[in-house]
Amino acid sequence: MSYQLTINGTSHELDVEGDMPLLWALRDELHLTGTKFGCGVAACGACTVQVDGVAVRSCSCPVEAADGAIITTIEGLGGPGGAMTTLQEAWTAHQVPQCGYCQSGMLMAVTALLAENPDPSDEDIDKGVSNVCRCGSYPRVRAAIRSVAQAIATQDATQDPTQAGATEVGEATSAEEM
């Protein structure tokens, strides 16, 4: 069976089993390895990508369920030429990653959260980001989210707040200054 996926703006025909998890299609078929394998059972979030704008744990999303979908992975989060999103810049400013292995998934999950809720409360963050970081970067994840939310809050009201790290499906986010 062949499936059609648009990944980071590029269309791919994938001839794989329909029940192959999207994670392993990305990693072992397309060699897009920014999306990580942590548990394989939807329990850690290391494999989080966006499917049609929704954060999805790709280890537990069969390719057939993503047929025709528009997918964004960490490689497609920033703008062209490696420009980083506001959220990625906040991640750097707060020196969030330690080993870094969970951070692709963390960034994808937080990006989706902020797209939906640009000014999340602590509770919203707790509920919306259940990714595991074994290195314990959580305090910095929270601080980085807050700094971005604050930046959005103080931004000119005419600007579209969802641009701050949030991707419209299939579109690469423009990198903005915080």
Place this chain on the structure above:
Amino acid sequence: MGVLSRRNVLVGTALVGGGLMVGVKFSPDKRLARAREMLENPGENLITTWVKISQDNIITVIVPHAEMGQGVHTSLPMMLAEELEADWDLVTMVQAPAETIYANNALVKGYLLDGKEIPAFLNQPANWSTYQLGKYMDMQVTGGSTSVRTTGQYAMRVAGAAVKDLLIQAAAQKWDVPARECSARLSQVFHNKSKRSASYGDLAPGAAGMTASASPKLKARDDFTIIGTSKPRFDIPGKVNGSATYGIDIHMPGLKIAAIQASPVFGGKVARVNSGPVTGLRGIETVVNIGDAVAVVGDNFWRVQSALINLDVQFDGGGNESVSSDTIYATQVRAIEAGKRKSNVSSGNLDEARVAAVTTVDAEYRAPYLAHAQMEPLNCTALVEDGKCEIWVGVQDGLATRAAAANALGIAKEDVTVHLLPLGGGFGRRGGGVMDFIDRSVRVAAQLDGPVKVIWSREEDMRQGAYRPACVSRFEAGLDGSGKPVFWSNVHIMDEEAEAVHIPDSVAAQIIESVEAPTHVPYGPWRSVASSQHGFFIESFIDELAHMAGVDPYDYRRDLLGDDPRMAHVLETAARMSGWGGALPEGRARGIAVKKSFATIVAQVAEVSITQGAVRVHKVWCAADPGDVVNPDTFRAQMEGGIIFGLTAALYGEITIEQGRAVQGNFPDYKMITMADTPEIEVEIIRSGAPWGGAGEPGTPPIAPAVTNAVFALTGTRVRQLPLKNHEFG
């Protein structure tokens, strides 16, 4: 080439110091040849083993440690750049390959200088103790919080200072002025009298013909401009945009993917394997039986892992099928009661103190097996061909990896090449003593043509662990009329480093002993090693004594630490930060603990409540004295991470053994804390100027007792066995 061999003498001398037993194992020429391979571009001059300076004035520091998130790829270059008087904006780094010239010689010196034994984490299952001391030169270690303390202090700083002297000499010669009239700053040498200056890059070729001082003068702490300032880590950008390539991300033409399963009963063998059910499945190439494990090889991890699950394979557990956590604890208790004891500490007169004591208290504590659960599951890519082996892997110890591969294949170490990649977490699981995953991967590769990436499923990773050992520890203490301890008696499982089981010297009569109770369960170093369980035991029991004496737990400890101003200061700082003794919200209580591990002292106060029957930690105040600190922000991150790591274990961590095998296999049954149960954490760093201590490990030990001591204050329930999830609170 004089300078290069002279430079090697410099490094050798600096590393060897007065310790003749270490010796200079490698001839300068060999060092030179290997070191020269580090030169990537024409026009670069290799000035020491540790640093190169290009003509465009870029300084590249060669770091012999793996980066696993502890920031060592930035902090070690900072130490070198400090002494080199480098412009930090022009400094970059590369990781040294796992070649013998980069063996962690400084590690050996660090421990010799401290008058310490080789650290316990090196003494673990591989039984390094049978090695000659010189063999430690063959290790390239990241673990035991040693990077900054040893490589940084004894190699990076010395090399930086020596290179600076060379560059000054080169400038003096070029300008025909006395070297003492020249000074170095921001990657340039200045001669103020004649108002001349030259960049390091311009001077580097000239310096390559000169003799370096074997013992250059190091800067005083007060003159530091780089050390002690927070610098962004070099490794962060690649970890934010997904471009960092971990071992598991390696790809190359012809690469096969393999899933592996070893005997679930540790140490067992493959009894029978029938590959029929998976033959001909899409993407499956072959099934490999390596005796103690089977691997399914193919083109996609999902395909090979699915096939592995369907494979018809039977294992022979080798007689350990009836071992369980209960039988292990029972064996440990028996050993404590009747086993042969080895004394670690013995001071004062216990018999007299026993008579003098007004009250005695005893308690038995237990800590379970723990898995590392590093985020990146174990994996190793290997190519075995023509009697040679090439490996791509993220490990804490490149040279032990090389040795493990050579051993497994029966080839010379020189025929193994290791490409070190960033680690998706290590915490000890990717350290030198626990190279089972290298051993198995290369044995799988040996049966195949071409390279293979062997990936452990999360379940396989967790069930084939190198666990933090389960441990029983018994205490007895006697208090005098004022409640002060007059004797302390402790017997626990496994001989450990003195630092882990140490208690304040103010307790006059002490006996600390260990017994052995070996099991078939593999174990290894786990973040903070023995201090993780012993920190919990000791700091809990001291808390018991405080309550028995009716004294505030902070005041009680403060009193016990009367002879140890440095430790007392850390304790005081944590108490001050938290406003210890002040009013608390309804339903909350606080606990305190202090532990020295890896030469860093850390005190923590935890504030807890019971929410829906479970312990909830709201806030942690952490005071730490590592002597000094290179990159304060990184150190703070290590404290945060260490606390969260230890808190996860305290709340949830438990690997139970049933039928000779590990029960838990993945995050649903080996729970990790997430954003929702992470407390607010406040860290204060004390730069006392004491000898440098570690950063990666010492944040972990105090958190479990700080939390359980708070639980006692709140509920009156003394938790003597972790994890907390197994206890019920009203």
